[in-house]
Amino acid sequence: MVPISSQIRNAWIDFSTMDCSIVALVSDVVRDGKPVVGYGFSSNGRYSAGEILRRRVLPRLMAAEPDALINDAGELDPTKAWPIVMNNEKPGGHGERSVAVGVVDMALFDLASKIAGQPLYRYLSERYGDGQPDDKVFVYAAGGYYAPDKGMRDLQDEMRGFLDRGYRVVKMKIGGADLSEDLKRIEAVLEVLDGDGSRLAVDVNGRFDLATALEYGRAIEPYGLFWYEEVGDPLDYRLNAVLAEHYRGSIATGENLFSLQDARNLIRYGGMRPDRDYLQFDPALSYGLTEYLRTQEMLAQHGWSSRRCIPHGGHQFSLHIAAALKLGGNESYPGEFQPTGGFADDAVVDDSYVGLTEMPGIGFEGKARFYEVLRALHA
Numbered sequence: 529m530v531p532i533s534s535q536i537r538n539a540w541i542d543f544s545t546m547d548c549s550i551v552a553l554v555s556d557v558v559r560d561g562k563p564v565v566g567y568g569f570s571s572n573g574r575y576s577a578g579e580i581l582r583r584r585v586l587p588r589l590m591a592a593e594p595d596a597l598i599n600d601a602g603e604l605d606p607t608k609a610w611p612i613v614m615n616n617e618k619p620g621g622h623g624e625r626s627v628a629v630g631v632v633d634m635a636l637f638d639l640a641s642k643i644a645g646q647p648l649y650r651y652l653s654e655r656y657g658d659g660q661p662d663d664k665v666f667v668y669a670a671g672g673y674y675a676p677d678k679g680m681r682d683l684q685d686e687m688r689g690f691l692d693r694g695y696r697v698v699k700m701k702i703g704g705a706d707l708s709e710d711l712k713r714i715e716a717v718l719e720v721l722d723g724d725g726s727r728l729a730v731d732v733n734g735r736f737d738l739a740t741a742l743e744y745g746r747a748i749e750p751y752g753l754f755w756y757e758e759v760g761d762p763l764d765y766r767l768n769a770v771l772a773e774h775y776r777g778s779i780a781t782g783e784n785l786f787s788l789q790d791a792r793n794l795i796r797y798g799g800m801r802p803d804r805d806y807l808q809f810d811p812a813l814s815y816g817l818t819e820y821l822r823t824q825e826m827l828a829q830h831g832w833s834s835r836r837c838i839p840h841g842g843h844q845f846s847l848h849i850a851a852a853l854k855l856g857g858n859e860s861y862p863g864e865f866q867p868t869g870g871f872a873d874d875a876v877v878d879d880s881y882v883g884l885t886e887m888p889g890i891g892f893e894g895k896a897r898f899y900e901v902l903r904a905l906h907a
């Protein structure tokens with residue numbers, strides 16, 4: 529467990545006690561005299577899932593026959609861990625179990641790609657994509673939280689800071705104040721963006737009932753925003769569907785749907801429009817890439833392009849996945865959730881696109897402060 533606490537607040541929670549799970553899988557593969565280690569962490573916004581990891585997920589993994597994780601080519605295959613760690617788990621009610629499984633899945637993919645000597649995006653592209661990964665990924669800067677004593681000037685300075693760091697598109701929180709105050713905050717940010725609403729996303733974090741969702745929708749529609757995010761309760765598909773009938777701009781949601789089945793319900797019943805809306809399922813929070821691959825298959829069957837997916841979480845794992853599976857982009861937290869937030873220390877963002885590290889694996893080793901924490905797990 530590692531704390532990622534701060535004073536910020538969205539429309540639903542504050543982050544004063546936020547933490548996340550971290551895992552190091554020390555393998556018996558030796559390179560340069562050292563064991564190859566796979567690292568994983570559980571994204572942000574859900575608390576650490578240590579109890580489930582310690583009592584259920586990790587003991588099952590450790591008890592598995594080593595061969596059960598190896599494919600016909602003799603390689604470690606992270607997707608083979610899924611039935612092992614999910615043995616004796618009932619379907620449905622996914623809760624935080626998917627977070628625990630996701631951390632281990634991330635660490636296994638880090639490990640497998642390191643053993644293969646490849647950066648994760650190349651490893652994934654060869655095995656699950658078309659072998660031609662994107663060489664850069666669209667990223668937007670997420671922030672714009674509510675915080676004690678944070679005024680309009682501070683909000684504008686924060687957004688200017690994002691632009692200075694190479695981002696073109698930014699995101700801010702709404703729904704934690706009343707409509708008139710939020711409209712002032714939106715207009716303050718639009719000033720920094722030369723009045724261009726298509727460069728601003730707003731995030732409600734699931735706060736609104738239908739009437740408020742529609743009221744805010746009518747008020748913000750003229751801005752032509754990048755998207756209107758997680759407007760109602762994540763599991764209220766009907767609310768989302770009614771909103772989609774009325775709000776003409778893009779809607780984004782899905783960061784709190786943690787399984788293929790929940791994602792499929794959103795697609796079936798949530799009224800999401802494949803020509804303009806965005807899906808934000810976070811592979812780390814929702815059973816890992818193994819489940820995300822199944823979700824991508826489901827989306828394709830329903831006529832959705834992978835380019836409509838821009839995962840939540842702002843982590844390096846999804847960055848590799850975005851390049852390999854040709855998603856529409858990835859979230860980024862240039863300022864929040866330290867030490868896990870943000871990409872490699874030397875990552876350069878240009879016009880809201882970032883390149884990938886060529887380090888084997890996910891590349892946590894290129895993120896000094898976080899790597900220190902991960903290394904301490906097996907020092």
Ligand SMILES: O=C([O-])CC(=O)C(=O)O
Binds near residue numbers: 670
């Ligand atoms: O405030 C949060 O929990 C993070 C969030 O919704 C996002 O990144 O979209």
Ligand SMILES: [Mg+2]
Binds near residue numbers: 733758
């Ligand atoms: Mg969000």
